[in-house]
Amino acid sequence: MTSNLTNHAQARLQQRGISSHVLDCLLQYGRKVHDHRGGEIIYFDHQARKRLRRQSGPDQFKAIESKLDSYAVIGPDGAVLTVGHRTKRINRH
Template identity: 40%
Template sequence: MAKTHHAQARAQQRGLPPFIEELLDRYGEEKHLGGGTVVRFLSKRGRRHMEHDMGRQPVAKLSQWLDAYEVSSTDGAVITVGHRTRRLRCKT
């Protein structure tokens, strides 16, 4: 998945390792924000799938990064990444 320069800079500033972005791609839930953007984050369901695949202890070790999210365009380019501090409110 292609990342914009902005997304690369924000990932470095916010301390998100590249494997967290891979976990978001694999286990993340998508919500459409409108305007051609999609947010991907790890829900409870995604975390349970991770625990099933990797085990409970490795997922517990990763817990400091599991509040991550990424915003991408509908063509697949990652626009930005960050840590969730509040519940996501998305248009349905």
Template identity: 30%
Template sequence: MKTQFTDHAKTRFQQRGINRSVIDYIFQYGDKEHAPGGAFKISLTKRNKARLISSLKNEIKKIERSSDVIIVQKNNIIITGYHK
């Protein structure tokens, strides 16, 4: 399901320098709490922020380790893979 934004939200995010990746992180790692009118507030706690940072550091390590990997493909079929 794709998240929809009101024009107001789009304007405020732009004015406040909040980009889409930040919003995605908050949805993925944030805590929900009820807000007036049946809405929800979603925010990152210190604990969840630490989890997110740790997860991103692990992804960076994977990327760094993959820089010398070569994958051989033919006709959309992966044949082999090796280190340079």
């Protein structure tokens, strides 16, 4: 699922220590909100974390729990533009 990455996103994954497995989980379980620029921001909210814990099991969840502050920005064409770690709330309005 992570085959649709821009070069910038690939560089940010490596620089920020976010594994492709975490990105796959983010794309599969994360909450999507529009960024009002034509793209979407995907992040782990409380419900997404619960779904991930239920689906993956406690051992796998514990292995990636420290990376659940990650987010991804998806462009209008569906490509992952960038990824990072959230330090602030994401405005959903």
